[in-house]
Amino acid sequence: MLLHLVDRLMERQLDAEGAALLAEAITARGIAVRLGAASTGFVGTDKVEGVALQDGTVVPADLVVVAIGVRPNADLARAAGLAVNRGVLVDDGLTTDDDSIFAIGECAEHRGSVYGLVEPAHEQARVLAMRLAGKSAAYEGSLLATNLKVSGVGVFSAGAFEAAEGTETVVLRDRNAGLYRKFVLREGRLAGCVLVGDTQGALFYLGLIRSGQDISAIRADLPFGEHYCTARAA
Numbered sequence: 001m002l003l004h005l006v007d008r009l010m011e012r013q014l015d016a017e018g019a020a021l022l023a024e025a026i027t028a029r030g031i032a033v034r035l036g037a038a039s040t041g042f043v044g045t046d047k048v049e050g051v052a053l054q055d056g057t058v059v060p061a062d063l064v065v066v067a068i069g070v071r072p073n074a075d076l077a078r079a080a081g082l083a084v085n086r087g088v089l090v091d092d093g094l095t096t097d098d099d100s101i102f103a104i105g106e107c108a109e110h111r112g113s114v115y116g117l118v119e120p121a122h123e124q125a126r127v128l129a130m131r132l133a134g135k136s137a138a139y140e141g142s143l144l145a146t147n148l149k150v151s152g153v154g155v156f157s158a159g160a161f162e163a164a165e166g167t168e169t170v171v172l173r174d175r176n177a178g179l180y181r182k183f184v185l186r187e188g189r190l191a192g193c194v195l196v197g198d199t200q201g202a203l204f205y206l207g208l209i210r211s212g213q214d215i216s217a218i219r220a221d222l223p224f225g226e227h228y229c230t231a232r233a234a
């Protein structure tokens with residue numbers, strides 16, 4: 001059984017509909033999904049026999065895998081008197097509140113985000129290297145993309161994929177086929193997307209988000225992938 005604290009799977013990477021589809025696909029593979037499950041402890045004497053939940057239930061188990069994220073170890077920075085929240089606070093120059101000390105990577109907190117991935121660290125390193133070499137450069141945050149298979153189900157998301165004021169949404173859904181493709185547009189540009197079930201074209205969409213190019217001419221073809229879009233634009 002998969003126990004998840006909040007009311008949808010992968011809440012940081014998927015919108016509600018994509019998460020519901022993923023939960024259905026996982027359930028269809030024989031893995032029960034229990035959402036809103038706050039665990040309070042393990043039950044068992046010599047070995048684990050179950051996971052106790054806040055509502056009083058005990059889910060029987062003989063093996064428990066815990067995946068609850070990471071937290072930066074910022075003790076050294078804290079002890080040195082640097083400003084630390086979840087991570088070591090840095091500005092767009094990757095400078096801490098002591099302007100002779102910089103922080104990048106998983107220990108750094110920039111504009112409220114602590115990234116737990118390699119790519120943002122590389123981007124930060126690039127900016128800091130430029131600055132240390134006397135060139136002007138600023139880090140404005142990283143565009144995060146998720147591209148993976150969850151229990152064999154393709155899942156991709158990138159950018160601002162939740163509908164918000166000033167956005168339009170293009171969706172292709174085929175619930176029975178376990179397919180969901182959602183595109184959020186802002187001012188004629190692709191702001192974010194979610195793909196569940198079939199992630200073909202993910203890098204094409206990521207490129208559109210990154211470039212910020214006008215996609216008005218291909219918006220109706222977006223769900224059908226790169227070849228459709230490029231053929232139409234040609």
Ligand SMILES: Cc1cc2nc3c(=O)[nH]c(=O)nc-3n(C[C@H](O)[C@H](O)[C@H](O)COP(=O)(O)OP(=O)(O)OC[C@H]3O[C@@H](n4cnc5c(N)ncnc54)[C@H](O)[C@@H]3O)c2cc1C
Nearest residue numbers: 070073075076104105106107108115116117118119120121
């Ligand atoms: C199991 C696992 C799988 C992952 N998979 C992916 C993935 O698929 N894709 C992805 O993008 N990211 C992945 N990550 C995350 C990625 O590894 C980290 O985001 C990345 O390594 C962060 O780089 P970093 O240089 O900031 O920190 P780290 O790689 O953690 O390096 C910090 C270094 O500082 C050293 N250190 C700590 N304290 C001190 C001290 N007081 N003095 C001296 N040295 C010290 C540590 O020993 C360590 O070598 C994964 C992480 C884990 C744990």
